[in-house]
Amino acid sequence: MNKSNLFMMAMTYALTSCAGGKDASGGEIICKQNIRIENGLMTPEVLMSMGRVDGISVSPDGKDILYGVQYFSLPQNKRNRDLYIVPVSGGTSRQLTKTMEGEQEATWSADGSHLYFLSSESGSSQLWKMRKDGKRRKQLTKYSSDIEAFSLSSDEKKILFISQVQYGKRVKDIYPDLPLSNGKVIDDLMYKHWDEWVETVPHPFVATLTKSGLENITDILEGQPYESPMKPRGGIEQLAWSPNGKSIAYTCRKKTGLEYSISTNSDIYLYSLDTKETKNLTEDMMGYDKNPVFSPDGRFIAFQSMARDGYESDQDRLFLHDMNSGLNRCISDSIDGDVSSACWTKDGRTIYFLSALQAVTQIFSVDVETATVKQITDGMFDFTSLALAGNQLVGLRHSLSHPDDVYRIDPVNGEMLALTDENKEIYDQLKVGRVEKRMIETTDKQQMLTWVVYPPDFDSTKVYPAILYCSGGPQATVGQFWSYRWNFQLMAANGYIIVAPNRRGASGLGQVWKEQISKDYGGQNMKDYLSAIDALAKEPYVDENHLGCVGPSYGGFSVYWLAGNHQKRFKAFIAHSGIFNAEAQYLETEELWFENWDMGGAFWEKNNVVAQNSYANSPHKFIDKWDTPILCIHGGKDYRILASQSMAAFNAAKIKGIPAELLIFPDENHWILKPQNSILWQRRFFSWLDKWLK
Numbered sequence: 001m002n003k004s005n006l007f008m009m010a011m012t013y014a015l016t017s018c019a020g021g022k023d024a025s026g027g028e029i030i031c032k033q034n035i036r037i038e039n040g041l042m043t044p045e046v047l048m049s050m051g052r053v054d055g056i057s058v059s060p061d062g063k064d065i066l067y068g069v070q071y072f073s074l075p076q077n078k079r080n081r082d083l084y085i086v087p088v089s090g091g092t093s094r095q096l097t098k099t100m101e102g103e104q105e106a107t108w109s110a111d112g113s114h115l116y117f118l119s120s121e122s123g124s125s126q127l128w129k130m131r132k133d134g135k136r137r138k139q140l141t142k143y144s145s146d147i148e149a150f151s152l153s154s155d156e157k158k159i160l161f162i163s164q165v166q167y168g169k170r171v172k173d174i175y176p177d178l179p180l181s182n183g184k185v186i187d188d189l190m191y192k193h194w195d196e197w198v199e200t201v202p203h204p205f206v207a208t209l210t211k212s213g214l215e216n217i218t219d220i221l222e223g224q225p226y227e228s229p230m231k232p233r234g235g236i237e238q239l240a241w242s243p244n245g246k247s248i249a250y251t252c253r254k255k256t257g258l259e260y261s262i263s264t265n266s267d268i269y270l271y272s273l274d275t276k277e278t279k280n281l282t283e284d285m286m287g288y289d290k291n292p293v294f295s296p297d298g299r300f301i302a303f304q305s306m307a308r309d310g311y312e313s314d315q316d317r318l319f320l321h322d323m324n325s326g327l328n329r330c331i332s333d334s335i336d337g338d339v340s341s342a343c344w345t346k347d348g349r350t351i352y353f354l355s356a357l358q359a360v361t362q363i364f365s366v367d368v369e370t371a372t373v374k375q376i377t378d379g380m381f382d383f384t385s386l387a388l389a390g391n392q393l394v395g396l397r398h399s400l401s402h403p404d405d406v407y408r409i410d411p412v413n414g415e416m417l418a419l420t421d422e423n424k425e426i427y428d429q430l431k432v433g434r435v436e437k438r439m440i441e442t443t444d445k446q447q448m449l450t451w452v453v454y455p456p457d458f459d460s461t462k463v464y465p466a467i468l469y470c471s472g473g474p475q476a477t478v479g480q481f482w483s484y485r486w487n488f489q490l491m492a493a494n495g496y497i498i499v500a501p502n503r504r505g506a507s508g509l510g511q512v513w514k515e516q517i518s519k520d521y522g523g524q525n526m527k528d529y530l531s532a533i534d535a536l537a538k539e540p541y542v543d544e545n546h547l548g549c550v551g552p553s554y555g556g557f558s559v560y561w562l563a564g565n566h567q568k569r570f571k572a573f574i575a576h577s578g579i580f581n582a583e584a585q586y587l588e589t590e591e592l593w594f595e596n597w598d599m600g601g602a603f604w605e606k607n608n609v610v611a612q613n614s615y616a617n618s619p620h621k622f623i624d625k626w627d628t629p630i631l632c633i634h635g636g637k638d639y640r641i642l643a644s645q646s647m648a649a650f651n652a653a654k655i656k657g658i659p660a661e662l663l664i665f666p667d668e669n670h671w672i673l674k675p676q677n678s679i680l681w682q683r684r685f686f687s688w689l690d691k692w693l694k
Contacts, residue, residue: 029098030073030080040431041456042493044682047484048072048675051422053396053404054081055105060112062390063088064132067406068106069422072675079675083117085132086419088389088408093420096134103128105149105236110156116140118147127159127209141213148202149229149236152209153245158273159209160239160248164200167225188257192639193590194232195669201227204239204250206273220248220271220278228252230266230290240292240301247272249281249292249301261592264288265309268301268321281321282328287314291340292321295348299323300368302342302351305330310593313475313518315511318342318353318366331371335364336510341386343393352376352393352411354383356477356508359449363393363409377414380435382480383407394419398482400435400453401489402427431456433492435480440501440535443527449509450532451478453488453498463543465693467491468533468570469500470551470558474517474525474598477508485672485681486552494686495694496548499536503528505554519600519610521582522561522617529558533569545571546693550685552576553641553670557619560649563630564622572692573630574685577641577670580649582618588642623652629659631688633681635668661688 033049052070059066065088070081081102086093097103099121106117112132119128122139125146130137141147143163150161171181184197191198203221207214221228228250229238238251253266267282268289282289287306294301301321305328306314316338320329332339337355344351352365357375361382366373377383381399388394393409397416406419421427436452455464469486471478478500488498502509504525505517517525537544549570551559556578563573579585583603586595596602600610630653634646643664653660663684665677672681 028073028076029100030071030076030078031082031098032071035426037426037429040429042430042487042490044490044679045074046426046430047487047490047682048074048678050403050426050484052484053406053420053422056385056387056394056396056406057107058088058387058389058394059108059132060110062388062392064112065389065394065406065419066106066108066115067420068103070102074675074679077674077676083115083134084420086406088392088394088419090408090417090419096130096132107152108132110152110154116150116152118150120146127161140209143214151236151239151241153241154243155245157209158206158245159214160204160206160236160241162202162204162229162236162239165203165219165223167198167201170199189261189592190257190590194639195635195637196639201225202229202231202234204228204248206248218276220250221252224254225256226252226254234290237291240294242294243296243298246274249294249303251290251292261590262596263309264306264312264593266290268292268303281326285328287311288316289319291342293342293344295344295368296346297348300348302344304339304342311597312591312594313473313507313514316340318351320368331366331368332373334371334373338507343386343388345388352386352388354386354395356382356479359477359479359502359506359508361477361479361508363395363411363414365411376411377409377416380437380480399480400451400482401432403482431493433489434458435488438535440532442524442531444524448501448503448528448532450499450501450535451480451488452536453492453500455492455495455497458541460541463541464495464497465546465548465689466497466499466533466536466542467548467550467689468529469498470529470549470555470562471500471503471506472551472553472555473507474505474521474554474557475507475514478502478506479508485678490682494689496689497536497542499532501528501532503532518598519614521557521598521614522565526558526561526565529562530566530569537569548572548574548689548693550574550576550689551578553578556641556646557582559630560619561617561622563628564619564625566628568627570628572689573628574633574688575630575646575649576633577635577638578632578645578649579619579641580645580652581620582615584648585641585645588644590639620648620652623656626653626656626658629688629692631661631663631684633663633672633684634665635670635672636664636666637669640670659692 055068057066064085068081072079083096083103084093101119101121103117118125127141128139145163148162172179207217240249248271267280270279286309289305292301292303304316305319308314317330318332318339339353341354363376383395386395396404397407398404408417433456434454438450439447440450442448491498507514536542547570556575559573559575560580599614601608603615605611632646632650634643636643650660650662
């Protein structure tokens, strides 16, 4: 049987429909698929069929974990998310819901007998409630707009929720006689963000929750044109109830337009429900301040803080605000890494948190009084969330070889127990490539942590093509991440060795290593990439004449730059949502603070030596040296890096007579999210690599 037939067989089994049945309205329910993998190799369809575990919430007694699982349907081109419960002590998971609409933001009632969640079953996203066995499902609110996230006060009498409010004026507001016009009148910056035209912003509301719905609804921002939580990915974690239910701490950057686009200075505000007064708790702190978490007794608020305005990748430190003295104190100075997911112990003496150390994200604790930090877990995996469950911790854990599952962690000795194994049926059939941690010497004599992933059934006596993975960010950890697009196990299953270096700029290796890349895009980090691929190319099992180079976002910039500076190392390039023309990017992107910091300023500042050097290293400056086939991929709704960047790169390649392909998704953003688009992405990705590297 030839390779294409094997691929089609794997694809056919991956698309086998599940026995989800019909919901109350007669619609087909999306659920786990019963698949069979003939050759043991991962395909895009097998990857898409995996269940995606997320959103853990621990019961008040610490005995059960509520979580969600998403499944995708290729025929329907949709996803769905259902709720499950698993005991913290271990045991069988129990499915609570099986609907078409999906349940989001689920959490427990104070007595643990019921669950609150959001559902669009009635046509808009509203608050619902059901028993913890999944029965007696009831809609609680009929708010005029979608409720996007929520949090209940400790007595469950009040609800804090997020909903969109109008930002600026529409054409119909200015010209009522033109109600069908879709034009947009714009007079300031930040008119677009990530993947949307900014016509609404999220606002926090507080209301009394009664049997008849919401009463006494109050906009905490009082109609101001600011956003809380912050776009594009902020959620309810950026707001918090005080334990006594009398105050709400929230994250907000009270800026709009040009001022917003050049500043990262957000603050933590405290809103009093009694007086309706708001107090800024971090007014003298200039960078990102976000994610407040009250101590159990309400005396302290833990929050994340960056020191410098305009630098979105500054070190994320853990701070405490003392409600008595009003002082803010850093308690994470002893760790050279970013902090996230702060979680208090019940006695308020310790905070658990996540931080990347040596490119893996692990669990740490810090003593609130002494600021003594201790590492709890260690291994080749990443944690992505954290919660307290009695005297244990629970979190989501993944690696380069396995997607998220729920784990229980002993905070004393770091011992772990997997509480879920959502994709066991797939992994029982799947061959997984070996992952190796390798230290590679760079041109400036540093040791660079690099992940190498080998094909399943790797044979060191054979020769394999290799792929250099260029990471995004640029200040992001190349850790033990699991991706449903840039999946190293899928690449390995297609017969490639993957080389993934934590080049200069990668986080999780100390602040000095991370900061080096700023204002040096064409410099040391590019040498690091070449050091990594050169080291692997020397291995007898790597075909040095069949090397590829791929990457997203800043990785796409890297691909375009290396296309003009690789000295014929590579035989194929793939750039996804990459910057091709840095000068155009400065004027096209929305978050100008990023460009100002990392590029050093605007390209027209002729006396700015740093900025001039940055723009001199724009990939389009080296187009005369391009000579290698390239695939350019982009989402049409990507407003961080516009699709025109990939179009320009593709056009340049074609004009020069270089084999090139352009893959555009008009309805996708910086990521490719829709199921069938994801499969198309993977098919063209491997079609291009196979054409030039095999």
